[in-house]
Amino acid sequence: MSDEGTRAFAAAFRYLGIDAHPSPSGDERTYELAGRFTSGDECLPERVTVGDFLKVAEQPNFDPSKVAFFMPTAGGPCRFGQYAPFLRQVMREAGYEDVLVVEPSSADGYAGLGEYASPLMRLGWWGLIGSDAIRKMLHIYRPHELERGAADRACDRALTIFCDALSDAAVPVGRKKIAQLAGALAEGRDLFRAIGVDFARETALIGVVGEIFCRLSTFSNEDLIRRLEDFGAQAWLSDITEWVWYTDEESAKNLKMLGRGLSSDMLKVRLKMRIQHDHERRLLAPFREEFKGLEEPHGIMEVLERSAPYLPCRGALGEMVLSVGKAVYLYEKGADGIIDISPFTCMNGIVCESIYPKVSRDCEHIPIRTFYFDGTQVDLENDLGIFMELVHNYSRRKTRKRAGRRAA
Secondary structure (H helix, E strand, O other): HHHHHHHHHHHHHHOOOOOOOEEEEEEEEHHHHOOOOOOOOOHHHHHHHHHHHHHHOOOOOOHHHHHHEEEEEEOOHHHHHHHHHHHHEEEEEEEEEEEEOEEEEEHHHHHHHHHHHHHHHHHHHHHHHHHHHHHHHHHHHHHHOOOOOOHHHHHHHHHHHHHHHHHOOOOOOOOHHHHHHHHHHHHHHHEEEEEEOOOOOOOOOEEEEEEHHHOOOOOOOOOOOHHHOOOOEEEEEOHHHHHHHHHHHHHHHHHHOOOOOOHHHHHHHHHHHHHHHHHHHHHHHOOOOOOOOOOOOOOOHHHHHHOOOOOOOOEEEOHHHHHHHHHHHHOOOOOOOEEEEEEEEOOHHHHHHHHHHHHHHHHOOEEEEEEEEEOOOOHHHHHHHHHHHHHHHHHHHHOOOOOOOEEE
């Protein structure tokens, strides 16, 4: 769901001997191709993924019988559950009925991946942790770089080093692999440290929450974070691993509701979470100093507890709970404003937007703005300019100060 995460996940597949590649980056051709098979009722992420997969089919020497598209699925009211069936329909209509659509489901722990399920879940988890960390470094360094483009180059190189290590099948999945990945991440960290920067330059800290695909896909959100940086801001973007922690907690909650709080299944969930936390701690060790003041919550319950007065997690589900809770958490960490990025007509964005005025009042009237995207051009510059005026006014009077500001 992000350029960084996609590259890392493809590397995890390559470790298992599968020739995997990210789909092409989105562009106007994405919308043009998707427009041939969509009616306008589909949400933006579905149009983008369909369009990008169709761009794969346009590539020279494309052989439908030797290509599979990876599109996980899930239940619930979100239209995401229809992505994979719709993609198969589009492929048939486009004449590519031989293309295989791989659609593992979260409902069965992605058991549909067969023999690859266990190692891919572990490798994929490591890939998400590492790619999230590298993207966070980009957002820390890019607003302060002295040479425009230096942080982007460091990010690309750091990600290449990490993905090469992740796909290296010579090192078995285990502690040695984690040590190899931690070393690769430390090497990438040092690339950022070598950039010429001016950390004395004042920046407003803007927390970014919202629908997971749209907030992470720079194409879908028209590179909103880079535009924010042009206004003198630094973004704190909610990462992908947040969603993994949430789904783990939901699994535990559902077992309790079924009266299986003391069961072998619950033991498996808790053991899995403990192992995941240990691996996350080891992989993020190289960034301890870099992320001072920008620490993620110690556990997902920190987010859910902050959401409870507005959207209790036992009555509401999904990204809306995380967005509201994370907005409060970011306020407490000293953020100067909050932006919610959502696709147009997205249920999560609509619910959150109705609640943010109360959240803002309870948090010293911190500016909170929802930006919707539907694939058409919007006047981001004007809207961001107005938002940043509110941010600067709030910053002068707020009582929650940022911790761990980088020294010059």
